[in-house]
Amino acid sequence: MGIRLVKGSWAWIVPLGIGGCLLVLAGFFWLGAAAVAIAGCLLFFFRDPERKIPSGDDLILSPADGRVVRISEGEGGGEGILVSIFLSLWDVHVNRAPTRGKVSEVVHRKGSFHFAFRDKASEQNEKNTIVLDNGRNRITVKQIAGFIARRVVCWLQPGQLVEAGQRIGMIKFGSRVDLILPEGTRIAVRKGQRVKAGETVIGYVE
Structure with a gap:
């Protein structure tokens, strides 16, 4: 089976690899x-493996690969639970939908570029905010840029x-993804846990 990469990434990798060999x-x-080494790094970074996606209308799946760095209540205007995931350079950076539904909002906001593992990155860094409505709940995903990751x-x-x-979507070169869930969601992960996009169950909603 061949390596699946993010669409468009071959346009970066192939010229670098061929140019380096020449x-x-x-x-x-x-x-x-050096050119071949950079091409190899990009090949690793832009990998986009298939995932075994669990089924269930009450499941909330992880939107990103990485490590859970924060779980807190009182988000989204005081009614919500925040789960923050930090993506290192070595993680798969393709983001996935945590639930099925209709995209009600996609909002880009410019901001700072603090280190993504710091909590203030959630409020101050550049980000895309995606709101999904599944007919029963609204789930918010925030793609947050970091000190190195500057393209969302x-x-x-x-x-x-x-x-x-x-x-x-994806965030290039290290980043953070915040997931805001409805109040009452039963959280199934803990701080420090490793998660995989589209596979790990973050929680269960009514």
């Missing part, structure tokens, strides 16, 4: 080796219907 053949070994990509439009586990 430079090595031309006698510019270190320059060529969202593949959704308001009014679009999405399925749980569907690819919704």
Whole structure:
């Protein structure tokens, strides 16, 4: 089975790899080796593996690969539970929908670029806010840029219907994803736990 990469990433990787090989053949070994190494790093970073997505209308799935760094109540105007996930450089950076539903909002906000593992990144950093309405609840996903990750990509439009586990975007080179869940959600993860986008169950809603 071949390596699945994020759409469009081959346009970066192939020229770097071929160019690096040509430079090595031309006698510019270190320059060529550096180009090939960068191509290899991009190949790793832009990987987009398939996931086994669990089914269930009450499930809330992780929107990102990474480590849970914060769980707190009183979010989203005082009625909600926040689950924050930090993505290191080594994690898969493709984000996935935590539930099926209709995209009611996609809002981009400019901001700072604090280290993504710090709590103030949630409030102050540049971000995309995506609100999903599944007919019973509204689930909010925030794609948050970091000190290194300075490009947030969202593949959704308001009014679009999405399925749980569907690819919704990515954040390039280390980042944070916040998930705001309805009050009363039964949280199934703990702080410090590793999670996988589209596979790990974050919680259960009524």
